Amino acid sequence: MPGRQQTYDVLVAGGGNAALCAAITARQAGASVLLVESAPKAFRGGNSRHTRNLRAMHAQPNAVLTDAYTEDEYWDDLLRVTGGNTDEALARMTIRASSGVFGWMQQAGVRFQPSLTGTLNLGRTNAFFLGGGKALVNAYYLTAERLGVEILYDSEVISLNLDDGTVRSIDITYRGFPETIYARCVVASSGGFQANLDWMREYWGDAVDNFVIRGTPYNRGRVLKNLLDQGVAAIGDPTQCHAVALDARAPKFDGGITTRLDSVPYSVVVNRNGDRFYDEGEDVWPKRYAIWGRLIAQQPGQIAYSICDAKAFPLFMPSVFPAIKADTLEELAAKLKLDPAKIRATIDSFNNAVKPGQSFDNLKLDGNRTQGLTPDKTNWARAVDKPPFYGYPLRPGITFTYLGVRVNDKAQVLMENGQAAGNLFASGEIMAGNILGKGYLAGFGMTIGTVFGRIAGQEAARRAGN
Amino acid sequence: MQETEAVARARRDIEICNACRYCEGFCAVFPAVELRREFAAGDISYLANLCHNCRGCYYACQYAPPHEWGVNVPAALAEVRAESYAAYAWPRPLAKAFARNGTLLSLAAALGIALVLALSILTNRSASFSTAQASFYDIIPLWAMQVTGTATFGFSLLAMAMGVRNFWRDAGPKHGRIGPSAVAIALWDVLSLKNLGGGGNGCNDNSEAFSMRRRWLHHAMFYGFLLCFAATATGFVYHAFLDWPAPYPLLSAPVLLGTVGGILMIAGTIGLLAMKFTDDPVPNVRRLLGGDVALLMLLALIAVSGLVLLAVRATGAMGLAMAVHLGCILAFFLVLPYSKMVHATYRSAALLRRAMERNIKPLGGD
Numbered sequence: 001m002p003g004r005q006q007t008y009d010v011l012v013a014g015g016g017n018a019a020l021c022a023a024i025t026a027r028q029a030g031a032s033v034l035l036v037e038s039a040p041k042a043f044r045g046g047n048s049r050h051t052r053n054l055r056a057m058h059a060q061p062n063a064v065l066t067d068a069y070t071e072d073e074y075w076d077d078l079l080r081v082t083g084g085n086t087d088e089a090l091a092r093m094t095i096r097a098s099s100g101v102f103g104w105m106q107q108a109g110v111r112f113q114p115s116l117t118g119t120l121n122l123g124r125t126n127a128f129f130l131g132g133g134k135a136l137v138n139a140y141y142l143t144a145e146r147l148g149v150e151i152l153y154d155s156e157v158i159s160l161n162l163d164d165g166t167v168r169s170i171d172i173t174y175r176g177f178p179e180t181i182y183a184r185c186v187v188a189s190s191g192g193f194q195a196n197l198d199w200m201r202e203y204w205g206d207a208v209d210n211f212v213i214r215g216t217p218y219n220r221g222r223v224l225k226n227l228l229d230q231g232v233a234a235i236g237d238p239t240q241c242h243a244v245a246l247d248a249r250a251p252k253f254d255g256g257i258t259t260r261l262d263s264v265p266y267s268v269v270v271n272r273n274g275d276r277f278y279d280e281g282e283d284v285w286p287k288r289y290a291i292w293g294r295l296i297a298q299q300p301g302q303i304a305y306s307i308c309d310a311k312a313f314p315l316f317m318p319s320v321f322p323a324i325k326a327d328t329l330e331e332l333a334a335k336l337k338l339d340p341a342k343i344r345a346t347i348d349s350f351n352n353a354v355k356p357g358q359s360f361d362n363l364k365l366d367g368n369r370t371q372g373l374t375p376d377k378t379n380w381a382r383a384v385d386k387p388p389f390y391g392y393p394l395r396p397g398i399t400f401t402y403l404g405v406r407v408n409d410k411a412q413v414l415m416e417n418g419q420a421a422g423n424l425f426a427s428g429e430i431m432a433g434n435i436l437g438k439g440y441l442a443g444f445g446m447t448i449g450t451v452f453g454r455i456a457g458q459e460a461a462r463r464a465g466n
Numbered sequence: 467m468q469e470t471e472a473v474a475r476a477r478r479d480i481e482i483c484n485a486c487r488y489c490e491g492f493c494a495v496f497p498a499v500e501l502r503r504e505f506a507a508g509d510i511s512y513l514a515n516l517c518h519n520c521r522g523c524y525y526a527c528q529y530a531p532p533h534e535w536g537v538n539v540p541a542a543l544a545e546v547r548a549e550s551y552a553a554y555a556w557p558r559p560l561a562k563a564f565a566r567n568g569t570l571l572s573l574a575a576a577l578g579i580a581l582v583l584a585l586s587i588l589t590n591r592s593a594s595f596s597t598a599q600a601s602f603y604d605i606i607p608l609w610a611m612q613v614t615g616t617a618t619f620g621f622s623l624l625a626m627a628m629g630v631r632n633f634w635r636d637a638g639p640k641h642g643r644i645g646p647s648a649v650a651i652a653l654w655d656v657l658s659l660k661n662l663g664g665g666g667n668g669c670n671d672n673s674e675a676f677s678m679r680r681r682w683l684h685h686a687m688f689y690g691f692l693l694c695f696a697a698t699a700t701g702f703v704y705h706a707f708l709d710w711p712a713p714y715p716l717l718s719a720p721v722l723l724g725t726v727g728g729i730l731m732i733a734g735t736i737g738l739l740a741m742k743f744t745d746d747p748v749p750n751v752r753r754l755l756g757g758d759v760a761l762l763m764l765l766a767l768i769a770v771s772g773l774v775l776l777a778v779r780a781t782g783a784m785g786l787a788m789a790v791h792l793g794c795i796l797a798f799f800l801v802l803p804y805s806k807m808v809h810a811t812y813r814s815a816a817l818l819r820r821a822m823e824r825n826i827k828p829l830g831g832d
Contacts, residue, residue, distance in 0.1 A: 042532050049528050052488055111667055111676075113491035130665050131526030132488030138525060138674035256528045258485035314829060318503055320485040 004181055008034045008150075009464035010457070011170055011183035013157040013223050015039060016046030017133070017446055018428025019189035020140035021453025022460065023149045024108055026187070029461035033149045034183065036172055038156040038190070039218040043254075045137035046191050047215035047400065047429065047445075050256040052133055053126040054450060055443035057099040064102070064112040064127040071095050074125075077441055085437030093409055094435055097451040102127070104454070109139030122286070126443040133446075157223050160186055162230045165415050166422040184423060185460035188413065189453060191429040192401035193221020194241055195253065200398075203239040210302035212246050212397045214260075217253040219400075224430055227405050232421070233414045236402035236433025242440050243293020246397030247319040248303060258320035261392055264292060265380050266312035266362065268350050269394070271299040274333075274342030276350070281379030284365065290440045293396040304394040305336050307347070310386040315362050323390040332389045349373065351383040400445065404433035411456035425460050427452035467507040467553050467636050472545035477505050479542045480513060482529060489523040493661040494820045495543075496523070500828035511553070512637040514546035515809070515816040518661040520669035520680070524749040531748065540749040548754050551808050554636070556628035563804035568756020571801050575764050578797030582606070583789045590785070602712055605785045606792065608705075618799035625803035630811045639819050648821040655817045659684060672746040680741060687734025687765065693727025694772065713779055724772060731769035735762045761806045768794045 010026040012019045015037025023035045037044050057074050058065050074095045078086060106112075111130035115123040122128075129136040144151065152174055159171040170181045193199045195217045200208045228234050250259035265285050270276055278295050282288055296304045313323070326332035333343035353370035360368055360382055369378045405413050405426050412420040413431075428449040435448055467473065483489065483499055490496040495516050502509065521540045524530055529537035548564065555561040563570050586605050603611075655661060659681050662669060667676040701720040704710040714720045739762045742755060771791035778787050801807075 111665065113665070128491070129488075130491045130667070131522060132486075132528065134528045135488075135522075135526035135674075142673075142675055251534060254528075254533065256486070257488070258482055258529070314503075317487075318481075318485055318829075320482050 004034070004179065006032070008032050008181070008183040010034070010185045010187060010460045011036065011157075011181060012187045012189060013160070013170075014046060014189035014191060014428065014430075015044050015151075015153075016189065016191060016428060016449065017048035017051070017136065017140070018430075018449030018453040018456075019046075019187070020048075020137065020144060021450050022187040022189055022425070022427050022457035024140060024144050024147060025454045025457025026461040026464075027144065027147045027149050027457075029458060029465075031185075031461035031464050033144075034181065035144065035149055035151045036155045036157050037151065037153050038220075038222075039153065039216065041153045043216065043218065044141065044153060045134060045216075046219060048137050048449070049134040050132075050215050050254075051129075051136075051443075051446050052257070053122065053128045053443040054101070054446040055098065055126050055441055056101070056447065057095050059099070061115075062102075064115050065124065066115045067124045069125050074098075077125075078436070078444070081439030081441050082437050083439065085439075087434050090407075090409060091435045094448055094451045097454075098447045101447075101450050101454070105450070108143045110136050111139070122442055157188075157190065157226075159226050160188065160223065160230075160424065162227075162232075162421065162424070165419055165424075167424050184464035186424050187411075187453075187456045187460050188223050188227065188405065188424065188426045188430055189428045189449075189456070190223040191216075191219035191221070192241075192403065193224055194219055194398045194401045196220040199225070200241075200401075204297070207297060207302050210395060211243075211297070212248075212250045212255065212259070212395050213253045214244070214246065214250075214255060214397045214399050215253070219429070221401070224403065224405065227413065227424075231416050232424075233406035233416045233418070234403060235406045235431075236404050236437055238401075238403040240402045240438065242290055242399040242402075243297060243396045244289050244399060245292035245296055245304070245306075245394045247321050248393035248395040249321045250395070250397065255397075259397065260289070261306060261319045261394060262289070262316040263306045263308060263312075263319075263390075263392055264289070266315045267306040267308040268347060268377070268384055269304050269306050270338070270343065270346055271304050272301050272338065274339050274346050276346060276373070276375065277304075279375045279378050281369070281377045281381060283379075286442060292394070293398065296394055297396040302396055305338060306392045306394055307332065307336075307343070307384065307389065308391075309384045309389050311382060312384075313390050319392065321392075323392055325388050325390055327387045327389070329384075329389055332391050336391045336393065347384050350377070350381075351385060354381050354383050399440070400429050400432075402433045402437060404429070404431045407431045407434055407452070409455075410459045411452050412459065423460075423463060425456035427456040467511040467546075467550055469507050470546075470549060472542070472549055473507045473510050476510050476514065476539075476542040476546045479537050479539050480505055480510065482535060482537050483523075483539065486529075488528075489526055491665045492522040492526070493518060493520060493663075493665070494655070494817065495539075495661075497828070498820055498823065501823060501826050503829055508637040510546055511550045511633070512816055512819060514543040514550060515633070515637065515812040516661075516820055517543040517547070518659070518813070519544060520662050521746070521749045522665070522667075522670055522676075525670045525674045538749055541751055544751045544754060547809070547812075548751065550633070550637070550812065551806075554629045554632035554808075554812070555804065556625050556632065560625075560804055563801075564757070566756070567754075567805065568758075568760040571757060571760035571764055571797075571805055574797040574801045575760075575767065575794060578795075578800065579790050579793030582793035582796060583786075585610075586785065586789045602779075602784075602788055605788050611792070614796065615799065618796060619802075622799055622802035626808060626811050629803060629808055630815050633812050633815050637819070638815065639822050642822045644818065644822065648818060648824075651821040651824065652814065652818040655821070656814050661817075670746075671741060672744050680738070683734045683737035683741070685734070686730045687738065690727045690730025690732075690734055690769065691765070693723045694731065694769070695727075697721070697724035697727060721776065725776065728769040728773045728776075732766060732773075735766035735769065738762055739766070757806055764794060764798055764801075768798060 009031035113128040330340035333340040358368040411425045413424040529535040552561040552564040662681040668678040775787040
């Protein structure tokens, strides 16, 4: 078949939010753009198709955000979740830029759900896409097509051939067939490697067989590995990933949001031996859900069970799978394939340790605690005693990996010698580790992708034009 | 509503929606879903009739086919909606009319026209049938029109009212009172087709792109229909109370209302028909296409024949045009409660239930 003969101004590797923001911005700046997406059209958009919102700084309420969210508060939140594992200059630049993305996003077709509607509980800090991330991705693809971005689906970037810090050519497969493409600039927006189980196995061993990958199966880290093999500076702990508690019945890939379980703070969580292993009520769930994947990954068989009673059951969002239900704890234990006597003992000692006379309030840290347990439950502790009883099996669900390429404030990729690669830029998950070295803030991945996607697109187009 | 395969399929999709909730900004269906964890067959029917088939949720769905879960809410609810029309039909034996609805509507139209033509020929001297100066009532006596119209339309209204009663018992709210503000909200939703708006952006006709086309076309058809109805009512008032019989001059209220209404109806029905052929088939149910198309064609035929009648009313073709027009209307009156027209009543009732529930807090959120 005839190859692509023209030299593109900008080649974008990837097809999610960051890639689309880069491609559209570069095209708007006049560059010819080729976007190479490894997924087929129906599954395009990487992990962005499973997202829902974007965290944005703002000084006053607007149509999509309530109240205000200042730079300093945003920065404090980031500092807290990363434990300082961030780059303050890049982070503050991203935070400041987040307040100015709405006009551009809306022009590119993205629609937002009005704040104060539905069941949004982050309406102050996060702007919610109408219809979620796939709707956003759809809007961006329509805009990209309209503007004349050339899009290849089922096509994967295999190698960005670096020579002296400059990408000279790009090897891709186009629907399985190899091609070499020439572009003046390249933006790498191809995500992390969490769907590459063999790579994950290097750090986690056979535990990965019990991991669920929440998002796209197409984030295999091919470009990331290719760049790191060619002397690009790495950032982020390769062994680390964002892992949450998921319903163990989730599909291996692409289960998205519906498999998560918010039951933990209102439950007693035990491992397969029937033992509790962590304070379920340590903090409000949005601040804690991201540690539970790791906690479960460290349990035998990488599985845990959330058990609650009829009082607690209406307090959390249902997962997509029906709760396992029984009239007695023993019966529930048997259905969960746990030792009934052990579960009875664990729940009895939990119930006996609940301090009596406390007033329960699921909307705040209510201080309802147990006393004398190891570990104690420090909020929302109530006796599990009102039948029917409900149980969910839990597995670690991997959202993304932290390993990435180092970038500067122009989204330029840095080499191990500290020099910026001449014509190579990065945006999105592949460079998020520069700013988010640890932990997670809801909607921050989309913020990084949008801000750096736009910077990368702009810089790449400018450089290609010179 | 019986527990059927379609209900089970829709329930499965809706339970996935309830764990996701990304689409809650699109329309009334998802906020209604969020109020509950368990969905009886009646609740599924309620949601099915609340759905306006804008398809925003299908294109936004991360679980839509070819995802292994294959979530397709518009198609799943359309199947249930179609079954619910039969389930609530009155009298019961006529529920069968929904089985081959396209054929039935086409036959009714053909028979209606043939019947009126035959009767008007039989009751008229062949001379007046083709005489330019004949008045409408020379062709078909006014009493005959009134008796037939009242009987058929009256029965249809009764049948539709009984259908809504069946819907309300099965899929209506289990408690709560119908207050004036709920009625006002529901009425506004009906008249504005707010839920055909995908959160203010329009529907997804055949791609991810939003469009207001369907909403505007439906408005044209619906308000055109109302104008035509108003034209008929005005004519009746003129005749019965003001002693001013038809035909009316071009600039009179009945002719103006009817003309504008007819043109709007034609634009709406033809536009909606054309969309049927370009719609994405996946979020649709092909089996239901026949009844939808037949009804749109019947409505278009009513509007076209009405305008033709106006154009030729001073010529020898008047008798023929009149018989065809009245034949179409007769067919429409007869099939009204056994056609997709019932969506108007069930959807209005569903919107009323939604308005009554508007202040209930969603489950699980905070």
